[in-house]
Amino acid sequence: MAVLVYIESENYKFKKSSYEALCYGKALADNIGEAVCGVVINCSDTESLNPYGADKVININSPDLSDFSSKKYAHALIEVMKSENSKIVILSSSPNSKYLGAYLSGITDSSFISNVVDLPESNKPFTLKRTCFTNKAFSLTELKSETKIISITSNSFGIVENPNNPKIETINIKCIDSNQKILNIEKETGSVTIADADIVVSAGRGLKGPENWTMIESLADTLGAATACSKPVSDMGWRPHSEHVGQTGKPVSSNLYIAIGISGAIQHLAGINSSKVKVVINNDPEAPFFKAADYGVIGDAFEIVPALIEKLKAR
């Protein structure tokens, strides 16, 4: 028996969120006295996984899986679940991993739990803590079926090093057919995405207009951060929809969230609450965001942001 961890890659590089999933898988496996096995698809650079404790890494090498497909990937994972006799599968919460996990639980008739923030509170019954009500609450949830699929919130467990020299096994799997095919992928190049970012710089209506985002982008560049915005900003077309964060937008669980000219409405805070450290820059000391933040600067964003960029660059 082994705990399986799906290790997502993009352009032959593993995603950071998957390293965290592997660390989590290792800790969970230690808890229940099982081995931990990483599953990678078409990615041979397995050495970078050594610090994170896998006992074994299975590389599914199959040209049929060169494009992501929740259906094909799920069926490929089932083959490994069978061969490793695995009852627990861990995934990150990246868009593709969550997509895959949901489908996988449908075809394996298993319990799937997402937004998990901690190791099991007990193994028998198997209970896990997860966020619900868009981060306004936690639930302690019992998983009743034998097979369990677990997706963890990024930055909730962290990277815990456990160097190991995993056994590498490359396998080929006969893929199932699917009439679903990718026609095109449009990607913005160079920018850090909200889902993968350690730091997110976010701005709201306090910025007055889209032309003032140059300084937000410059601050994000300086920090290697992703940019985000409040809902009205994307509704007005100042920024793309993909940057809208909050209860009805993207969730953010970065290490650092910097909110500039954002009032801190309940719907905004709900989506960003699981970020570790929150900084607010706002000229209204009464803005609700000050109640939710760890650090705050009261003042004009148009003065503070350029000054902050300068000081960060001088570091």
Add this chain to the structure above:
Amino acid sequence: MNILVCISNVPDTTSKINFIENDSNFDANGVQFVINPNDEFGLTKAVWLKDSNQANVTALTVGDSSVEATLRKCLAIGADKAIRIDCPAHDAYSVAKEIEAHCKETSYDLIICGRESIDYNGGLVPGLLAGLLDFNFVTNCVSLEIEGSKATFSREISGGTEISECELPLVIGSQKGLVEESDLIIPNMRGIMMARQKTLDVIPAQGINPKTHDKKFSKPTAKSEVKLVKADELDKLIDLLENEAKVL
């Protein structure tokens, strides 16, 4: 073409979240329930497909009689009929299994769910349902065109969009972008009057056992007070982020 729109009935986004019965249950007292925002985009899209693709739109919720007001709203927005599967929504698995059973009796070409609900927000039902029914599946869906039996759609991926096509049947997880927020259909008087004439069927549940159980809820612990830094002392902010919070 037959379209099923799965509707989750959720607390309004401004709701204060509280728990009762020793923190084992959500306190619905005084809470206003609404159509899950992600489902609302999907429902509007379905109503558009009525015109462009001669589709028939059914809105469905798994829940007790308290969800009927939300289903009536779906009828007023433009769904042709509504169905309530009569049992509490225990967990994503039991909800998906109940919907699966209905889909085996009535066949649908397209099933529209929301990307996730804003209450238990697992983002689980659409994928589970697609897996159970062996349908094609796309979530975080931001565009969808249907021609004959072929669907062309895109989904949001990290840092971009991916455009794909497939044969129907298909399950989608909808979100903002599938239609714009300004295009959401708001029920008017005529729609509300017409909704009264439409059928809302209540069908018995299969009685599926859930696979997960929320045993106890809790709320995040109160935060310590914000540390304020003066606007002309930004070095201090950098120092705090670097050495105290250790996030730089």
